[in-house]
Amino acid sequence: MRFLLRFYVAIVFVFIFAPIVVSFVFSFSENRFPTLPLTAFSTIWYEKVLAEPVFLESFRRSLIVASVTSVLSTFIGFGAAYMDYRYRFFGQKFYVAIGMIPPMIPVLILGVAMLIFLSQVGLSGGLHSVIIAHVVLCTPFAMALVRLKLSQMPDNLEAAAWNLGANEWRSMRMVVVPFCWPAILAAIFITAAISLDEFAIAWFVSGLEETLPVRVLNLVARQSSPSVNAIGSFTFTLSLTLVVLAQVVLVANQRRGEKKA
């Protein structure tokens, strides 16, 4: 039984990671076609990508979108979570539910809806469109992370700051934000990773300002190039790094919390 379970888990991981590993391996293969046995080791495809201004340009766009999106959505998500924590108001549960909805909508529908809405208000077809759409998609993740942290904040911690002479803004800056800081950092990393990888919405709203995932799909639609493997391996590493960073921040903080208990 135990063996079967382990085998099952191993198989699941193999199916999930095999394509990525294959892509990783072939990105370093000299051969133009992904064939076995492997021919010589080479970084030629990475060099090709770096020599291609279109890729670099789309990568630069992706970085801009990811960094702006992560900061904006974490900021908004923090505000939304704090409002839910601090105040009791009519329709509060509805408010939280609405806030959590965007990731549950199929991205195609969200993409089309965003395209229609943004062109209605004259904001479509640019990098800012991708940023707006990604903020909508990412904010719930930031909100969820900060809400979780706020729910662990000891009773009266904020009131203790008021009691010691800090007004509400000062207490926010000196107590609430420092307490939530690990969750805020994690939210920034996670939302950046989500935005960096996101294809469907960006494809709809980016217009001529293609982000990296959009560029990649346009490339493989026409031809299959090992450059894709190189790009894929690179972005995978980048996203994974962000997610791992988020985990490290959260887990390290949790450890500290457990020591206290």
Next chain:
Amino acid sequence: MTADASATDDENAALLRFTNVQKKFGDSFAVRDFNLEIGRGDFVAIMGPSGCGKTTTLRMLAGLEHPTAGEIRRNGEMINGLSPWLRRMPLVWQNYALFPFLTVLENVEFGLRNDKVSKIDRRRRASEWLDRLGIGDLGHRSPTTLSGGQAQRVALARALVLEPEVLLLDEPLSALDANMVVRMQTEIAQLQKALGITFVYVTHNQSEAFAMANRVVIMNQGKIEQVGEPLEVYRLPKTRFVAEFVGTNNIIDGTIVSHSPSGVVVETKLGQFVSTNPIDGTLGEASRVHIIASADLVSVSQDRPKDSKNVVTARLIGESFAGTIVILVFEAAGGQELKVQLQQRALQDLSLDPNQEFHLVFEPMDTLVIPSV
């Protein structure tokens, strides 16, 4: 404005004064008809069962709740709606509420930072307080690594470093183990004497309140039942609630028969009682009253005394030991339960058999008569 001015001019203006303060949450009263004066240097303990409104009262002082009616004044100045950060009445919290992301020293400096005290100055003052409370070596530690007693001292230092006029304490010892509670009680009481500032201390624990405070406020269902010095509240409870809540009292229902030169005579189902200590001398004949007798002031005898007044014959049904003190539980006629508290040594002179009958003697001096409501 004129009212404010005249109140401020009043030299006898209490440091804190509650006038008809009321606090409603929805339809229910948390606090009502609350009138209290707290003087400079007082150590006031507000005591009562959970839900009696004592914590709400403290939170109103701290500005975390605002009264729905009535006035709270400090030095004659109305502070009903004043924001908590403008009050300078630091609170020592039940759960300490230390900032976990700051060190102990930084926690103590927190209030001084809000006052824009220079870094050198606040570090010095915070360190002084940590030293004074015997935790000078913990300055660099994280509050999450402290024991309960240490955390409580940090919370005290964090509040006292502001040199406040009033310190508020919300059940500060309830999370500590018994030995630590006794130590901290002594320390807090000594600290209050040395500083001479006003302490308002909320607790549900009467031994804490009686050990430290010079005035005790007993609350029940949002109202004040009795205010007085600890011994006075302990020996002369004015209401049935206080008699039940404070100490160990025997309560017997009865009716006043007559006022005689030798005292008030009360008829009860356990016989007649004479009291030379009626709390309210205006009680007329036929008034419904309670006889209150503290368990430690009732004596037990195996032989029937000559006088039949103030003597109850009762069967021993149980006993409970609490260190050097023993509480004997008796059952008298009609199922009335009576308690007698004795020293362990006094017990050795009595041969105790369960179900044996004894005669309990209530001294007229120690028999209180209070009105039944």
